[in-house]
Structure formats: structure tokens, C-alpha cells
Amino acid sequence: MHVLVTGGAGFIGSAYVRNLLGGGLGPAPATVTVLDKLTYAGNPANLAPLAGDRRLRFVHGDIGDAELLHTLLPGVDAIVNLAAETHVDRSIGSAAEFVTTNVLGTQTLLQAAVDLAVPRFLHVSTDEVYGSIETGSWTEQAPLLPNSPYAAAKAGADLLVRSYARTHGLNVSITRCSNNYGPRQYPEKIIPLFVTSLLRGEPVPLYGDGLNVRDWLHVDDHCRGLQLVLEQGAPGEVYHIGGGTELTNRDLTTRLLAACDADWSAVRPTPDRPAHDRRYSLDDSRLRALGYRPRVPFETGLAETVAWYRANPSWWEPLLPAPLRRAAAPR
Structure with missing residues (x-):
């Protein structure tokens, strides 16, 4: 199999x-080709543990490059589409690249998959396409009501994926996940941002009243969910992948402060960002019916994540803005 x-x-x-x-997701495929544009969040060091593995081929390129795709897709058995611009704050300041990659790039990839008759296509999306929910949890039939340019671009991609299933018969499935965390996450998202700041003795920004609620999903559990959908998901269907741990940002901050030996004096209240969704919550019973269960308890996963950042400043320090690049002083 070639993925x-x-x-x-x-x-x-x-x-x-x-x-x-x-081997963490079952029998490994014979070949995996990684296609990545290597924008700021794409990092070849993330694949360093696989250096020398002859099953892995890396291609530096863009999903919006139709000519390149037509050279890569012959012989591919499945596409797992994780290419996206993802950070809400960046989308508020500059939405164009989000539309270019998330919408136009996805459409180019879909068309190439149709042209080259790729047997399987898994599109990875986000709970943010639904907007905000006060109580209860979204099912896969909930309407898409995105509130940020990032979420709107992802929703546009989801609709294009659905249309290619209906119009062209492409064997697609869509996953929508809750907030991911774990090692090697770019330090702009809340957990790595707070951890790397606190390890340097720097303050951390907490938006608004800190009562926005998110469900937390370890990245390895997300990967297990993705593989389950790839192998068993019904064509044209959407599946939610949840973590099962809902926390306010204040609760999360309390845990991160304790893990980094800091206290609330390190927290700087920050004006809320525009259209900040109050709460996300996914009903993942459809995927659980296929056997999905998150395996990483949040307490364990968070402790291991903090420990990884503490032990690997050589990975994250080069990613900091130039004025902040200095010798780490973990405490």
C-alpha cells in the first residue's frame, strides 16, 4: 500500500x-510519501526519527500544484490530507493564505485524485467549523457555522470534499477533531506557547475571562482515530474524533502553571480576540461504534508533553521570534 x-x-x-x-496504527504501508510546503509550521525535524527509513519519501511541494500532484499520485492507494493553515489568530490578521491553501489547495488535490483515480481520500478537518455551542455536543449532522476566517476556510474545504464524493463518486471520508496537544506542536498554540514561555521565565497571555471551553485530544489518539476512519469509514461520511477532557482555558492554565513550577503572577490578562468561540464539544459516538477510544489520559499526556518541551529546547527555541532566541533556562 502507498499512502x-x-x-x-x-x-x-x-x-x-x-x-x-x-507500527502504532497496525501493519505499516510499503510506502509513505509526505508532501509538505514547509511553511513556518512545517518542520523536517518532525520526521527526523524516521531518517533513513526507505519506506518514507519526502517531497517539498504544494497541494495547489496540479502538475506536481499528477506526477505523485499514480500508484497512490490513499491520500490523507492534513495540509492546512490552522491558526485562528493568523487568519484574523491575514486570511488570504488560508483560503488559498485550505480551499483552493484542497480542490486541486481533490481534482487530481479524481483524474488519477485514487481509491481512497481522507480529509482532516476541525470542530471549529461548527462555531460555538453552549450546551450539549455537536453530531456530524450539525450545520457548519464558522466564526473565524480559519474555520470558514476549513468549512469551505469540507464542503468541496463532500461535493467531490457526490459529484464524482470519490471515496472520501471527513474527520473533525477537537483540540490536539502533544510533543512537537508549533509554539503558537496555547499549550506549547504557555509551556515554552513559562520554561523561559516569561509571562503568558490569557484571553478574556479565560472561561472558553475546549476538549483536549492527544495527537496519538487522533492518529488512531484517523487510521480507523481510513480503514473502516463509510464513503462520504463525517466522523468526529474527541478526547473526552473538557477544560476552560483557566483550568488548563492552572495545570500548566503547576507543571512548569510557576504561579498566577506569570499570567497576563489579554483582551479577547474577535469572535472567540466560547465552547466546542463533539459527539464522537459514530466513531466509538467502530471501536475508537482515546487511550492517553489527559493528566498523563499533559505531563509527558511538558516533559518533552523541557527536554527539547533545541527543537523549539529556533522557532521563537528572533528577539526571544536565547539560551533556555528551564526551571
Whole structure:
């Protein structure tokens, strides 16, 4: 089997590739091709544990490059599309690249998959396409009501994927996950941002009243969910992948402060960002019916994640803005 993983040098994509070739997701495919544009969040170091593995081929390129795709897709049995611009704050400041990659790039990839008759296509999306929910949890039939340019671009991609299933008969499935965490996450998301800041003795910003609620999913559990959908998901269907741990950002901050030997004096209240969704919550019973269960308890996963950042400043320090690049002083 030959699997093409787009965005495979990013946080989730590289975790999926490492798990896939490491045997953590069942029998490994004969070949994995990673296609990654290597924008700021794509990092070849994320694939360093697989250096020398002859089953892995890395291609530096863009999912929006139709000519390149037509050279890569012959012989590919499955596409796992993780290529995306993902950070809400960046999308508020500059939405164009989010539309270019998430919408136009996905459409180009879909068309190439149709043209080259790729047997299977898994599109990885997010709970943010639904907007915000006060109580209860979204099912896969909930309407898409995105509130940020990032979420809107992902929703647009989801609709294109659905249309290619209905119009062209492409064998697609869509997954929507809750907030991921784990090692090697780019330090702009809340957990690695707070951890790397606290380890340097720097303050951390907490938006608004800190009562926004998120469900937390370890990246390895996400990868197991992705593989389950790839292998058993029904064509044209959507599946939710949840972690089962809902926390307010204040609760999360309390845990991160304790893990990094800091206290609330390190927290800087920050004006809330525009259209900040209050709460996300996924009903993942459809995937659980296929056997999915998150395996990593949040307390264990968070402790291991903090320990990884503490032990690996050589990975994250080069990613900091230039004025902050200085010798780490973990405490």
C-alpha cells in the first residue's frame, strides 16, 4: 500500500507518519510519501526519527500544484490530507493564505485524485467549523457555522470534499477533531506557547475571562482515530474524533502553571480576540461504534508533553521570534 500524507511535516501530520511507519496504527504501508510546503509550521525535524527509513519519501511541494500532484499520485492507494493553515489568530490578521491553501489547495488535490483515480481520500478537518455551542455536543449532522476566517476556510474545504464524493463518486471520508496537544506542536498554540514561555521565565497571555471551553485530544489518539476512519469509514461520511477532557482555558492554565513550577503572577490578562468561540464539544459516538477510544489520559499526556518541551529546547527555541532566541533556562 502507498499512502500520500499531505502536510506530513506538521504537528499532526508528522505524528501520523511516525505512528504509521512505527507500527502504532497496525501493519505499516510499503510506502509513505509526505508532501509538505514547509511553511513556518512545517518542520523536517518532525520526521527526523524516521531518517533513513526507505519506506518514507519526502517531497517539498504544494497541494495547489496540479502538475506536481499528477506526477505523485499514480500508484497512490490513499491520500490523507492534513495540509492546512490552522491558526485562528493568523487568519484574523491575514486570511488570504488560508483560503488559498485550505480551499483552493484542497480542490486541486481533490481534482487530481479524481483524474488519477485514487481509491481512497481522507480529509482532516476541525470542530471549529461548527462555531460555538453552549450546551450539549455537536453530531456530524450539525450545520457548519464558522466564526473565524480559519474555520470558514476549513468549512469551505469540507464542503468541496463532500461535493467531490457526490459529484464524482470519490471515496472520501471527513474527520473533525477537537483540540490536539502533544510533543512537537508549533509554539503558537496555547499549550506549547504557555509551556515554552513559562520554561523561559516569561509571562503568558490569557484571553478574556479565560472561561472558553475546549476538549483536549492527544495527537496519538487522533492518529488512531484517523487510521480507523481510513480503514473502516463509510464513503462520504463525517466522523468526529474527541478526547473526552473538557477544560476552560483557566483550568488548563492552572495545570500548566503547576507543571512548569510557576504561579498566577506569570499570567497576563489579554483582551479577547474577535469572535472567540466560547465552547466546542463533539459527539464522537459514530466513531466509538467502530471501536475508537482515546487511550492517553489527559493528566498523563499533559505531563509527558511538558516533559518533552523541557527536554527539547533545541527543537523549539529556533522557532521563537528572533528577539526571544536565547539560551533556555528551564526551571
